[in-house]
Amino acid sequence: MSLRELFDRLPEGWSEVAYDGRRYGVTRTVRLGGRQQSVYAEELGGTDVVSANLYLPRDGEEAFRPCEMPARKVVAFLTGLDVSTPGS
Template sequence: MGGDSAPGLVALFDRLPEGWSEVTYAGRRWGVTRVVRVGGRQQSVYAEELGGTDVVSANLYLAASGPLLKPCEMPADVVLAFLVGWE
């Protein structure tokens, strides 16, 4: 996933602090880890519902053609909803 939403993808990832943090999403507590690698050209987000079974995981690559979202075994819509909706 890239193209029109590319600048927004970077901003959505940048909203999360690096390392581990606790957030709220859909009224539930989540533990989220954001890791930045390769001078910021590759990022990953892994979120687990605390006390539950839901997981959100994705990588973001800053390629020459623009940002590219690669969800891990889930639809991109699930990842985007989490990145937009967490508090």
């Protein structure tokens, strides 16, 4: 699954998801007709944060920019989150 597909799993705006047995509030923002996207997640009732930007220029080459954390943490979160069972 591409990074764009991982970001696209989340609806735009705020939503609640489950990841690794914990609940997160996630905000996905889409700008420039979808060419720039950001994800910011905070663990509800906890301290964990996940944040990244994805740039999709017209030439088709993705630029993934995690914010102050390893890329593998963001990818694991986006891959493992469950949008269908918030609060579980």
